[in-house]
Amino acid sequence: MEMRELTVVAGSFVGFQLLFSVASPLLSSAISPTYGLLPPTKHTEWNSRLVSTVHALIVGLFCLYILCFDEAVNSNPVWGDPSMVKLNVAITCGYLLYDLLLLACNWSTMGDRFFVCHHLAALYAYGYVLTRGVLPYFANFRLISELSTPFVNQRWFFEALKYPRSNRMVVVNGVAMTVVFFLVRIAVMPSYWASVFSTFGTEDFERLGSGAQVAWITSCVALDILNTIWMFKITRGCYKVLAGSKAQKGQEQAEASTRSDKKKHANNHAD
Template identity: 25%
Template structure:
């Protein structure tokens, strides 16, 4: 009985120490970015391993894939989970949270941040670092130069907003575009699984078209309009942050338009085959 009581007290003591460690160090304001980045990297590794494990058990065609196809399959599992996470968080901060609302008078909108917003951006930085590392290591099997540019620009912009607290609203606006990633990945999964002529493949193409139009075309127009309306606040940012607000979204918007042209061409080709 005494042993059990001592064990319970020891467990409680370790738990209290762990809580103090998390509260005073890992989640204290100076350490939040580093904790979040590390968490994003570790989460990417866990999701990669889980995707590999689940796919091996539940998808009969997985074992028949080539080594590089299995790596890309697992890699797309990571990007899908990250996209669902960051797109949900971004939608919340941009449209539902009052943190960046014009009705909130707590300072300029371009300088507002919170521990939660900083942590979410840090997780995203961890993902971009992990994915960029895999792309470069296996280049060009997981993506060409456009993917390296996209991930590099995104990672730099997100990291800057995370560390400085500047322009987080516009960073979240851009990150909403990640909502298109699951559809893109599903298209690759269907193609790899030999279901290119299925109805699911056609429906997926239509979903990609509308999701891309809203999240990567119209939303960027809205972001630039918001910057225009709040230019007096944007102009007070540090020169690096000021340039990132204009340069990175402009570059990504250009790439989005180029990819959108390919999406339209691919959808038209798919629909023509169905007639």
């Protein structure tokens, strides 16, 4: 890895730690007064997820910019100029290292083997992008999936604050989370893998070598399996929220109708 990439990764790692320790608690207290009432274990995960949201927005929007305007990357997906992509990947690697350390230090309350597998698979593949500058288009394409992260984190925030599942904001966020997660992680799979298969047998693909080829394909397969599992869980949760919201609405309408009937009965009796 070049000194520049090492510097960016190290800087990102330190930056996320600073954001976690300073900015997150202050911002959270300003946004939600009930933040201070949460137990310390909830504070840790809350701060972590707020940092995760900031990271996802920065990286995700940067990915869209590269996808739309970086002609060097889009014209040669395997060996195109990786400068902008490497910067984005380095920031992500810094965040992933930070998050792995946080999970290790708080495993009893925050530990999740799926997150660990996801982070390790991503770091394994992104290491080749940073060290050899290969596959910039595909690395950038994978990072677009981060755009679903803010909605996932927002669902956790609502749960931590004990918002009822029937709350309108909870329902809207749940639906948005399901739709966005599907669009940026599941619906893009055919297009992504079509681009991958189109490189097989080409000179650019052969130049990668077996190490980069294996890292690329195996990490993508692992990430897509994890995304499919998460999509199933999210869809099931969204269905439960919508079903519960519909049931509660029906109950409220029934109670309102009962109150109305009682009022009419009382008026008729008084007459």
